[in-house]
Amino acid sequence: MQAKHIRRVATAALLAGLAGAAQAHPGHGTTSLMEGLVHPFGLDHLLAMVAVGVWSVSALPQGKAWQGPAAFLAALVTSAALGAAGVTLPFLEHGVALSVVLFGAMLVLARRPMAAPLGLGLVAAAASLHGLAHGAETPATGFAGYAIGFLATTAALHLGGVGVGLSIRRWLAARSGLALGGLGALLGGAGLVLFGQLAA
Numbered sequence: 001m002q003a004k005h006i007r008r009v010a011t012a013a014l015l016a017g018l019a020g021a022a023q024a025h026p027g028h029g030t031t032s033l034m035e036g037l038v039h040p041f042g043l044d045h046l047l048a049m050v051a052v053g054v055w056s057v058s059a060l061p062q063g064k065a066w067q068g069p070a071a072f073l074a075a076l077v078t079s080a081a082l083g084a085a086g087v088t089l090p091f092l093e094h095g096v097a098l099s100v101v102l103f104g105a106m107l108v109l110a111r112r113p114m115a116a117p118l119g120l121g122l123v124a125a126a127a128s129l130h131g132l133a134h135g136a137e138t139p140a141t142g143f144a145g146y147a148i149g150f151l152a153t154t155a156a157l158h159l160g161g162v163g164v165g166l167s168i169r170r171w172l173a174a175r176s177g178l179a180l181g182g183l184g185a186l187l188g189g190a191g192l193v194l195f196g197q198l199a200a
Helices: 002-019 033-041 043-059 067-084 092-108 116-136 140-171 173-199
Strands: none
Touching: 033 140, 043 067, 043 092, 043 116, 043 140, 043 173, 067 116, 067 140, 092 116, 092 173, 116 140, 140 173
16 A cells, blocks of 8 residues: 555656656756756656666665766766867757666666666766757856766765665565566656657
């Protein structure tokens, strides 16, 4: 009964967040540390960051969960610098939305064996899309402070995801596959809604 209530609350919260998300990266300031700190709370980035933390705890060997967030952060800062220099890709925002779908699928499959290099490569590829989008929005004069801000919040969101993953492992050990599958399905659905809003 309690599990059903938790699922309903989580679904309602997710749908409420989606209702206000018109696109993956709505207009916002990009010239200061504070704006960088706030930016990752956009729905697409927030979901992706938490998912990386959960996946890392659930799919990587014990003691190596740090590799997922590290791969994401390294690819994020590198591609953000490229984006600030003018590098971009067609349909970049669509790719960012689909990265949320990718992370949802990775959570659904987290209990099945996946080669760590493949998983980390997917994490880094998705991070590159997010980084290019962040970098493209940032004027050269404000890049350093903004980048420090969004990297700090991204790391904090990864840690939050790690905490969720550890909680699932500890409190739902017997049902961890079901919990991860449900979380992944919700995440994938959210990514498809974001993609649909961009494609509309």
